[in-house]
Amino acid sequence: MHRExxxxxxxxxxxxxxxxxxxSISGRTDSCSDWxxxxxxxxxxxxxxxxxxxxxxxxxLRTGKNAVSVVLRREFSKTPPAAVQVNVRDALNQAMDEELxxxxxxxxxxxxxxxxxxxxxxxxxxxxxxxxxxxxxxxxTEMGFAGIAVGAAFAGLxxxxxxxxxxxxxxxxxxxxxxxxxxxxxxAGAQPVPIVFRGPNGxxxxxxxxxxxxxxxxxxxxxxxxxxxxxxxEDARGLLKAAIRDDNPVVFLENELMxxxxxxxxxxxxxxxxxxxxxxxxxxxxxxHITLVSHSRCVGFCLDAATVLAKEGVECEVVNLRTIRPxxxxxxxxxxxxxxxxxxxxxxxxxxxxxxxxxxxxxEGPAFNYxxxxxxxxxxxxxxxxxxxxxxxxxxxxxxxxxxxxxxxxNM
Amino acid sequence: xxxxxxxxxxxxxxxxxxxxxxxxxxxxxxxxxLHRLEEGPPLTATLTREEGLKYYRTMQTIRxxxxxxDQLYKQKIIRGFCHLYDGQEACAVGIEGGITLSDHLITAYxxxxxxxxxxxxxxxxxxELTGRRxxxxxxxxxxxHMYTKNFYGGNGIVGAQVxxxxxxxxxxxxxxxxxxxxxxxxxGAANQGQIFETYNMSSLWKLPIxxxxxxxxxxxxxxxxxxSASTEYYKRGDYIPGLRVDGMDVLCVRxxxxxxxxxxxxxxxxxxxxxxxxxYHGHSMSDPGVxxxxxxxxxxxxxKSDPISMLKDRMLSNNMASxxxxxxIDIAVRKEIEDAAQFATTDPEPPLDDLCSHIFANDxxxxxxxxxxxxxxxxxx
Numbered sequence: 001m002h003r004e005x006x007x008x009x010x011x012x013x014x015x016x017x018x019x020x021x022x023x024s025i026s027g028r029t030d031s032c033s034d035w036x037x038x039x040x041x042x043x044x045x046x047x048x049x050x051x052x053x054x055x056x057x058x059x060x061l062r063t064g065k066n067a068v069s070v071v072l073r074r075e076f077s078k079t080p081p082a083a084v085q086v087n088v089r090d091a092l093n094q095a096m097d098e099e100l101x102x103x104x105x106x107x108x109x110x111x112x113x114x115x116x117x118x119x120x121x122x123x124x125x126x127x128x129x130x131x132x133x134x135x136x137x138x139x140x141t142e143m144g145f146a147g148i149a150v151g152a153a154f155a156g157l158x159x160x161x162x163x164x165x166x167x168x169x170x171x172x173x174x175x176x177x178x179x180x181x182x183x184x185x186x187x188a189g190a191q192p193v194p195i196v197f198r199g200p201n202g203x204x205x206x207x208x209x210x211x212x213x214x215x216x217x218x219x220x221x222x223x224x225x226x227x228x229x230x231x232x233x234e235d236a237r238g239l240l241k242a243a244i245r246d247d248n249p250v251v252f253l254e255n256e257l258m259x260x261x262x263x264x265x266x267x268x269x270x271x272x273x274x275x276x277x278x279x280x281x282x283x284x285x286x287x288x289h290i291t292l293v294s295h296s297r298c299v300g301f302c303l304d305a306a307t308v309l310a311k312e313g314v315e316c317e318v319v320n321l322r323t324i325r326p327x328x329x330x331x332x333x334x335x336x337x338x339x340x341x342x343x344x345x346x347x348x349x350x351x352x353x354x355x356x357x358x359x360x361x362x363x364e365g366p367a368f369n370y371x372x373x374x375x376x377x378x379x380x381x382x383x384x385x386x387x388x389x390x391x392x393x394x395x396x397x398x399x400x401x402x403x404x405x406x407x408x409x410x411n412m
Numbered sequence: 413x414x415x416x417x418x419x420x421x422x423x424x425x426x427x428x429x430x431x432x433x434x435x436x437x438x439x440x441x442x443x444x445x446l447h448r449l450e451e452g453p454p455l456t457a458t459l460t461r462e463e464g465l466k467y468y469r470t471m472q473t474i475r476x477x478x479x480x481x482d483q484l485y486k487q488k489i490i491r492g493f494c495h496l497y498d499g500q501e502a503c504a505v506g507i508e509g510g511i512t513l514s515d516h517l518i519t520a521y522x523x524x525x526x527x528x529x530x531x532x533x534x535x536x537x538x539x540e541l542t543g544r545r546x547x548x549x550x551x552x553x554x555x556x557h558m559y560t561k562n563f564y565g566g567n568g569i570v571g572a573q574v575x576x577x578x579x580x581x582x583x584x585x586x587x588x589x590x591x592x593x594x595x596x597x598x599x600g601a602a603n604q605g606q607i608f609e610t611y612n613m614s615s616l617w618k619l620p621i622x623x624x625x626x627x628x629x630x631x632x633x634x635x636x637x638x639x640s641a642s643t644e645y646y647k648r649g650d651y652i653p654g655l656r657v658d659g660m661d662v663l664c665v666r667x668x669x670x671x672x673x674x675x676x677x678x679x680x681x682x683x684x685x686x687x688x689x690x691x692y693h694g695h696s697m698s699d700p701g702v703x704x705x706x707x708x709x710x711x712x713x714x715x716k717s718d719p720i721s722m723l724k725d726r727m728l729s730n731n732m733a734s735x736x737x738x739x740x741i742d743i744a745v746r747k748e749i750e751d752a753a754q755f756a757t758t759d760p761e762p763p764l765d766d767l768c769s770h771i772f773a774n775d776x777x778x779x780x781x782x783x784x785x786x787x788x789x790x791x792x793x
Binding site for chain 1: 471549572576586593769
């Protein structure tokens with residue numbers, strides 16, 4: 001991962017379906033700097049201005065023919081008038097900053113988190129403010145520093161252990177599972193482990209197979225862990241605060257392509273003690289005909305699909321899981337019992353995945369009797385992630401896949 | 413050979429106490445091999461009568477406790493993994509003699525001896541082995557997962573405990589409490605990559621950690637010559653100063669540990685000790701321990717280097733205790749073990765209500781899926 005390429009990659013990821021000419025690519029690259037800095041979506045302007053603005057919304061992944069009108073009409077969430085616009089990266093940064101200030105036992109370690117300001121700039125400014133003791137650069141030794149982080153948690157500190165991406169956590173997965181997740185149980189409550197493991201998860205843009213895996217299902221499988229997957233800035237801020245304040249190991253799955261995306265945050269959300277409870281999903285959009293359950297970046301796709309489908313008279317209810325483990329089955333069931341139809345949407349692979357678990361739970365619970373059609377999953381394609389853009393675009397769920405699946409389930 | 417000079421040991425002549433015993437004596441101890449150190453621990457160790465009796469009793473307790481565990485395992489009252497520590501008692505007892513209970517310690521799965529020296533009782537250790545509710549981990553952990561204050565187990569994954577120990581040491585430095593962490597591993601684990609990662613970070617950040625390699629010559633069925641390109645484990649830390657110590661002599665271990673502790677507490681960063689020791693049992697209860705080594709070898713160590721015998725001989729030949737007194741201790745220990753075994757075999761198993769508890773700390777109770785969708789269990793903190 002290179003700093004320069006980081007910016008470029010995001011710009012490429014704009015518009016999946018639309019044919020991309022090389023000129024428009026360079027156009028996007030030029031306007032890349034627009035959104036790495038502060039990005040404001042202010043008053044409505046002309047169609048062509050919006051189009052160029054949209055082109056520079058690199059990591060929004062607004063796709064499809066109606067992308068422009070989608071942008072014009074989009075609502076991120078139904079919050080009261082915004083106090084401030086914050087992107088996901090800054091939301092995470094502020095959350096860590098506030099928690100570092102609040103509790104002296106909290107500290108951050110990982111590769112490049114200190115003097116580099118973070119590989120993805122999530123920890124920008126923290127080392128300058130808190131110094132070497134609390135923001136620690138580690139060598140490239142995941143198994144070692146994850147173990148050190150867990151040991152520090154044993155001894156009463158509250159570490160935040162960053163994996164540069166969750167792909168590298170595989171080097172350290174024994175420490176996450178066997179040393180962190182299981183210890184409170186094995187010790188019959190004598191030894192709590194208040195640790196947060198965080199980092200970007202899932203597919204990015206052009207980083208190929210070894211750097212694109214989604215670990216929600218892997219970690220979501222294990223008792224003793226809490227696993228969260230924020231979508232927007234409110235999620236990121238509130239869940240990270242909750243995770244740091246939690247006395248248990250929390251796997252915090254971020255998404256690189258969401259880091260630069262701004263969202264409106266209300267005054268309430270900007271309060272220092274604002275937390276999003278772990279284990280509670282959020283209904284981002286009310287609907288009546290079908291339930292879409294998703295997490296992380298795919299929530300945005302679901303909302304976009306919902307907007308498109310609304311024009312055909314289909315009202316989708318979009319559930320943002322926020323937490324993978326423990327799964328908020330109650331919210332999912334209530335929604336399915338209302339709509340009678342279910343489509344799950346995730347970036348990870350289908351086999352033994354998050355969607356599979358949701359479907360199984362719905363089968364085993366009261367909501368099954370309310371289903372008018374089998375529940376289906378929209379997932380990443382069951383292959384290692386290819387590199388070429390056209391192949392990569394076809395390896396991840398797209399908005400058209402969601403729309404297609406909804407129509408199939410509704411027999412339209 | 414590991415024997416020290418006994419009869420010729422220098423004595424501190426002092427007035428006789430009421431018991432007519434020598435209150436204190438100084439013994440020559442084996443010279444320690446040094447790596448990147450100008451000076452090592454002293455060549456003599458002073459032992460008081462009280463210390464001697466304490467070390468004797470603790471080592472004997474560990475010995476008898478492990479032998480009882482052997483017995484209970486063969487009776488199938490203990491099941492699963494059981495890795496016994498008999499032969500290595502001088503390590504656990506000597507280390508504890510060089511640190512305090514406010515220091516920290518972590519080891520691998522051959523942990524029963526450490527659980528005792530770190531404050532656990534024989535009763536709760538044995539009841540954990542038999543999986544009863546009175547066990548030190550309420551029956552949830554078993555042989556490899558026992559914890560006490562400032563003792564972080566008992567760890568089943570070979571080598572994983574070493575970075576954990578460095579994390580504990582990091583916390584000590586972070587909190588500025590002048591404490592240190594002893595992080596133990598065996599000759600088998602000594603080749604683990606994560607241990608070298610830990611050497612690196614501990615040295616970079618000058619963590620107050622004492623790495624201790626308990627070299628009992630065999631990693632399961634593999635002798636050190638067959639597993640390690642370099643068997644000089646005290647040098648494997650490379651830039652970390654190291655000591656190779658006679659792990660069968662409790663005084664050697666104690667003096668080396670004191671030396672290492674001083675090194676850490678003076679802010680110099682990590683230090684590495686290799687304790688040359690021996691286990692009488694096989695790797696675990698499923699290993700007879702004689703397919704990869706000879707019975708003669710085991711017998712030779714028992715007769716020439718047994719840690720308890722060595723201490724006993726020292727004390728007797730210096731009139732620090734009488735044979736009767738030591739025999740009384742033996743009897744008391746035997747009784748303690750018997751009582752503990754009795755408790756461990758009669759205490760009830762954990763209640764089924766406990767099945768799902770202790771998943772999360774400080775949390776509301778929550779539902780846990782049982783084996784079927786209709787089995788709804790509850791987890792409490």
